[in-house]
Amino acid sequence: MNAPLLTGKKIFITGGTSCLGQAFVRQAQAAGARVFFSYHSSRETADTLAALGAKGCALDLTDSASFERFAEDLQKNAGTLDCVIHNAAEVRDVTLQNMTEEDWDVVLNADLKAPFLLTQKLLPLLQKTRVADESPAKIIFMTSRAAVRGIYGAANYAAAKAGLIGLVKSLALELGPVPVLVNAVNPGFMISGMTENLPEPVKEMQRKASALERFSKPEEVADFLVYLASDRMAQVSGQVFHWDARSMNF
Secondary structure, eight states, rough: OOOOOTTOEEEEESSTTSSSHHHHHHHHHHOOOOOEEEEEEEEHHHHHHHHHOOEEOOOOTOGGGHHHHHHHHHHHHHOSSSSEEEEOOOOOOOOOGGHHHHHHHHHHHHIIIHHHHHHHHHHHHHHTTTTTTTTEEEEEEEEHHHHOOOTTOOOHHHHHHHHHHHHHHHHHHHHHHTTTEEEEEEOOOOOOOOTTOOOOOHHHHHHHHBBTTTOHHHHHHHHHHHHSSSOOOOOOSSSSSEEOOOOOOO
16 A cells, blocks of 8 residues: 655645645645644634644744744754745735735735745755755745736735745746755635635626636645645646636736
8 A cells, every 4th residue: 555645744834724724734644744834813723733733833924033933943843844835825905096005015025025034944944854866845835816817906915926926936946956846826716714705796706717617625725735745746846836717817
């Protein structure tokens, strides 16, 4: 019998208490990984995941001053990492005319600056055990259809997610020789903490925009992330994977 896909892997994911984060933590643990996750305020959900064996830590992605200590603590607990997944995101939806500088800064800091800084701080953990005959480490950024299509009333979010795509393509070139594979995943539209309160006509519009007329499911996207984090994914880098049946413009 083959070993589970992630046997022996150590993986860190931000936003572990989100719908997608929870699904990934559960599936990665079931696949044999040792999972570390960050969360912002959902302590009860974090405790539930911790009871399954995952290790959670509170982290405010807008507080970059805390990242150095966080990385040090993660190194003490994990030693090394095989994969980092940037899943957490902040939204402050408002049209440009009414968007404040704070609205812009909070979203850009959490959704673009934090992934950059955390990657920088955690890179030594990904590099530590790389040898020639070993599967490369992985960094995965969660992006959005908004990055390539734009989105009404959320220019800050769309700009941040578009920035991640540029970051992915650049880091793939820089880190390929390490070797670290760097890719992005657009999970498609799913019902989550970010979208559950949207008006029903907006949700229906997103469903109708899908060729399959359905939403993405966190469990399906999490399963794909498990595959990307596994040794079966050993060569592809600098790519944006769209788990989405809606049209894209590039």
